[in-house]
Amino acid sequence: MKAYKADMHIHSCLSPCGDLDMSPKSIIEKCLEKGLDLIAICDHNTVENAEAIMLLGKRGGLCVLPGMEVCSKEEAHILAIFSNMAQASQMQSYVYEHLPGINNAELWGPQIVANEDDEVMGENDRLLIGATTLSVHQIVEKTHAIGGLSIASHVDRSAFGIVSQLGFIPPDLALDGVEVSFRLPIKEARSKIRSIGKLPCITSSDAHFLSDIGKIHTTLVMAEVTFEEIVLALKGADGRYIVSD
């Protein structure tokens, strides 16, 4: 077993609120510089930049998982993280079917689709910053049906977190874990937010700017960096675990 540094919530220039400097190449360079072993690209309601970043990660020896930060109809953010693009694309189709609106780039920011050479391939014109018409239960259910991991984003934040939106984490919601932001030490999370209960806790940068990358990470003790190992670490199974102090 070995300890690996993971940041499973990084935005790219495709998120309207993500800095334009968050290009595929720059993200990978920064992650390698910060010594991360594993990241997930989680743009708002889309996965269109993940493949380019995965390719660059592969070249650089960094595991990149495709994901997205889905906004529920209750305006709670839920991370959906997958092991491959086929799964992530399935989730994207489902989310797009339930995501109304058109982006106003001047108001919300541009949504740049880029390739592995940092070339602009186009702009996504959907309202990616918006809420889907899906409930948190539907998002978690669909993520699992496809084979992904479902983690509630920044549950300690006063906006767009499941606790801020619903008041608590529904006990019947089959989350694989919760994420706390850099504001709340992971070891204090469970006592501060009672409804976390026994759910696994991770922390991530939720980086929107290059300078956010590496400011915080989760340490996972696993045999190797694979999606299957991450699943075991979240469960605390077979000697794999999350370092939580």
Ligand SMILES: [Zn+2]
């Ligand atoms: Zn969020």
Ligand SMILES: [Zn+2]
């Ligand atoms: Zn985010």
